[in-house]
Amino acid sequence: MKYRYYVILLLTLVILVSISGCASKSPEEAAETSVISFLNAVNEGENGVAFDMYRGKDFLVPASITMIFGNKGIEQGGVKGITIVSNEVAGPVAIIKAECSVSILDLMGKEKDAKVVPIYFRVQDTDLGWIITRVSFDYPLEIDDAEIVDVEVEKTPVDMIADNALLIGVVSFAMLGSGVYLDKKDNAKKKEKSRTIDVLNATPLQKEVIMQYVKIMPPQQTTVGSKTAIDVWVKNSAQQPYRNFAVKAKFGNTVDVKTVNLFFETIAPGETAKRTWIIKPKVSGWVAIEEPTVVFEYAYTKYIGVLDPVWVQVQ
Incomplete structure (x- = not known):
């Protein structure tokens, strides 16, 4: 009987240590994990999963993630590597720069070269965890200019789409092409x-x-x-x-x-x-x-x- 109690006590200690380790994850690590998980979801074509990690105005619907990343030369399965270059945290906000190694394909779909695409993220600590609130391909984001986004936990992605229904058609058109x-x-x-x-x-x-x-x-x-x-x-x-x-x-x-x-x-x-x-x-x-x-x-x-x-x- 004593042996059983020792085993139970040991397992309880292991679980407590594991939970403590997860809870003690630093803000830098938590924010970085959110960015990497988001990019992995985009690369695997799981736009619904990626959209659930995001709250902002860059992507109004899950399909817009594919269009915007595609316009920047990042197609599904094209990301071969992700490197976090910088990670700055101030309170509940983090500014992260990631560099993605992206394959360049020829017309037959074969990889002929690779390029590095920098992406800048603003991440915010919320009741849902660290959520991405801003994505920029064109210029770095500054921690001093970061705005706190009001993230409502009770709202679902469907509610957000309904709230922005009048803008979806116009913005979807605009996102299809970045050139003339x-x-x-x-x-x-x-x-x-x-x-x-x-x-x-x-x-x-x-x-x-x-x-x-x-x-x-x-x-x-x-x-x-x-x-x-x-x-x-x-x-x-x-x-x-x-x-x-x-x-x-x-x-x-x-x-x-x-x-x-x-x-x-x-x-x-x-x-x-x-x-x-x-x-x-x-x-x-x-x-x-x-x-x-x-x-x-x-x-x-x-x-x-x-x-x-x-x-x-x-x-």
């Missing part, structure tokens, strides 16, 4: 309708490669008989222009579409271009835009890739 938006006007609409997309002798690309620079943005929902815009965005992050860039898709008989083939022509390095499908649904339910196909020329080679279907809810 190209919205070239159609000078000859009849000619555009008769044009076809040449796919002969094109080299196939995986959809994961195409998704890095082509984004199709359907509306959350629309109504029967109303004209609805579905924007297709293309960003050229390469060193050479995309030539004869075009996108097409298959539309069912439950929807009218003004122009099936979208022609972007030439997209220069660093530019972001947009074309739009205008559809008019005939019935309620879900409308599918099937087999979105991208065709373009890069460095004297023609490429083709097919993305997943895009769904639009019709009421």
Whole structure:
């Protein structure tokens, strides 16, 4: 019996020491852990997890994390290493600079080089723990300028989205591109309708490669008989222009579409271009835009890739 009591006492002491060790974690270590956990979640594509670690105005919805990091050249799975360069704590606020080693991929999705991307974080100690309240890619953050954010524990991410519903659409558009938006006007609409997309002798690309620079943005929902815009965005992050860039898709008989083939022509390095499908649904339910196909020329080679279907809810 005495032996059992000694074992129980020993286990109790171990548990108490473990709890004490966790509780005595320094503010620097706790803030740093939050930043590393956030970056790991972003790198693994777990935007919901990353969004739960954040309270601020940089990201209004989880999907915006992917868009903003993607615009800075950080795609899912692209971060190969995280280094904390500096960590300054003053009261409940910490300013942390992290450097991410990011892979640079070629058009075939293979790693060809790596670069270091600095990211600056403001982290705040709250009832939820250390929460990230500010993220900057462009300039360092100062501890003296840090504002205390009122973090309400009872609010959920869904509540925050509802509170900012009026801003989500506008801000989501703005976050899609960091360069110059190209919205070239159609000078000859009849000619555009008769044009076809040449796919002969094109080299196939995986959809994961195409998704890095082509984004199709359907509306959350629309109504029967109303004209609805579905924007297709293309960003050229390469060193050479995309030539004869075009996108097409298959539309069912439950929807009218003004122009099936979208022609972007030439997209220069660093530019972001947009074309739009205008559809008019005939019935309620879900409308599918099937087999979105991208065709373009890069460095004297023609490429083709097919993305997943895009769904639009019709009421």
